[in-house]
Amino acid sequence: MTRIVLRAPSTFEAGFARIRSEHDVPLAFPGPVLAEAEQAAPATGPDDRLDARHLDFVAIDPPGATDLDQAYTAERTGSGYRVRYAIADVGDFIVPGHTLDTESRERGTTLYSPDTRTPLHPPVLSENRASLLAGTDKPALLWTIELDADGSPADWRLERALVRVREAMSYAEAQSRIDADPPGDDKLTLLAEIGRLRQQREADRGGVSISLPAQEVVEHNGSYSLEFDLALPVENWNAQISLLTGIVAGRTMVDAAVGVLRTLPPPYDRAVARLRRTAKALGLDWPAELPYAAFVRDLTPNSPACNAFLLQATRTLRGAGYVGFHGTVPEHAEHGAIASVYSHVTAPLRRLVDRFGNAILLALFAGDEPPAWAIEALDELPSLMGKARQRESALERSMVDFAEALVLERSVGQTFSGHVVDLDTKRGLATIQITAPAIVATVDGAGRTLAEQLELRLDAVDVDDRTIAFTPLG
DSSP states (O other): OOOOOOOOOHHHHHHHHHHHHTOOSSSSHHHHHHHHHOOOOSSSOOGEEEEEETEEEEEETTEEEOOOOOOEEEEESSSSHHHHHEEEEEGGGTTTSSSHHHHHHHHOOOOOOOSSSOOOSSSHHIISSOOOOOOOOOEEEEEEEETTSSEEEEEEEEEEEEEEEEEEOOOHHHHHHHSOSSSSSSSHHHHHHHHHHHHHHHHHHHHOOOOOOOOEEEEETEEEEEEEEOHHHHHHHHHHHHHHHHHHHHHHHHHEEEEEEEEBOOOOOOHHHHHHHHHHHHHHOOTTTHHHHHHHHOOOSSSSSHHHHHHHHHHTTTOOOOEEEEEOOOOOOOOTTTTTOOOOSSTTTTTTHHHHHHHHHHHHTTOOOOOOHHHHHTHHHHHHHHHHHHHHHHHHHHHHHHHHHHHHHHGGTOOOEEEEEEEEETTEEEEEEEEETTEEEEEEEEEETTEEEEEEEEEETTTTEEEEEEEEOO
C-alpha cells in the first residue's frame, strides 16, 4: 500500500521561494514604480465614459482572486443575444514611456506560484483601483457584442465605460447555481446557453478543443497537494465569452490592417495521420470520415487510452506566438486551434500585450488613428511576450517538479500504479501518469505501449535537484 507522509507548508514555501530566485522572478516593484502607481489615476474621466453601472455584471474567477480582468452579463434580444463584456481599463492608468510602462514590459505577464503571485502591475492597480472588484465603480473597456440566434457575432463595438460589478463568484459557485436554476433569462443561465452555442460554432469552424487534466500544485487551507484538475463546464462556457471577444477583436484588427494577433499553425497532415495510427493502436474508434477536431472534441479523459491519446493530440498544437502588423495583414494570421483570427485583449491586468491591442481597438472604433506608442511597440511585443511565456512555463514546471520530489521524499521503496501516456522513441523514454498522488514520471520506454498499466517502485528522490526515479516492476 502506498503511504504519503505530508510535509510542513513552510518546507514547500521555502522551496517555492528558491525556485522564483532561480528564474529571476522579481521579489518586489522598484520604489519609483510603486510611487507612480500610488499616484496613477485614469486619464479618462467619468464624464467621458459611458455610464454602464446599471448593467448586472458578474465576475467569475478562481477562489480568492482579486485581480479581476473581466465581468460578464447578457440578455436576450428579439433575434438572439446581447453579450456585454467589461475589461479592466488598466491602460488608462499608465503613461507610455514612464516607469509603470517600462516595468510591465520587463515582466510581460503575471506569474503564479502555489503560494503567491508576482503581478504584472503593482497591486494598488491590479488588485484595487483597476480591478473589477464587486461593489465598486470602476473604469472599464466595455464590449457590446450582438449575437444571432445560433450564437454568431453580427455586430460589435468597444467603448470606455464606468461599470459596477454586482457580484463575484468562484467557478464552483457559478456551476452550482447554473445546475440548480431552471432555464430562463438569468445571466448565468444565459452563460451556459451562449457558451454551448459558441462551442458548437467552434466545432463548425473546425476548432480544436482538448479536455485534458492539468497537473497542479494546489494550496488548501495552508497545506499543499498535487492534483490533476479538469475544468468545470462553466469554465469552458466562460472561456467561450473571452474567445468570442478575442475573435471579434482580431477581425476588427484584420479589417483595419493594424494590430497584434495570437497565432498558431494548424496541425500538419502527417501529425494527424500519426494520431490516427495512435488511436488505432489504443483501440479508439476514429471513423475515417470524422475530422481530427471533431474526434478530439468528443473524447473525455476518463480512461488510460483516452488520456494517452489526448496527450498525443496536444503535441499537434505547437508553435503558438504573436504577430504585430501595420499596413499589411500577415499571411499566417489564424490561430489554428480556434480556427479564426484571434487577439489577446481580455486580460490586461495579467498580460502585457492586451493593453496595446486595446489601445489600438479603442482608436479604431472611435474612428481615430491608433496611438503612435502602440504602433511603435508592434514589432517588439512578440519578443517580449515570448520571453515572458518561456519564463512562465519554466517556473510552472520547476514548481511541479519540486512538489513531486517533496511529496515523495519519504516514500522511497514504495510501489505506485500508473499508466503510459507518452512514448519518446528518440530518447527511449515512457511518460507515466500516476493518479494518487498526481505524479508524472519517466521510465525506460523499451517494450512499452501507450495506455499500458505499470507497477513502479520509487527508487530515489532528490529534492534539491527536483528529480524522482522509478523502476518498472515486471
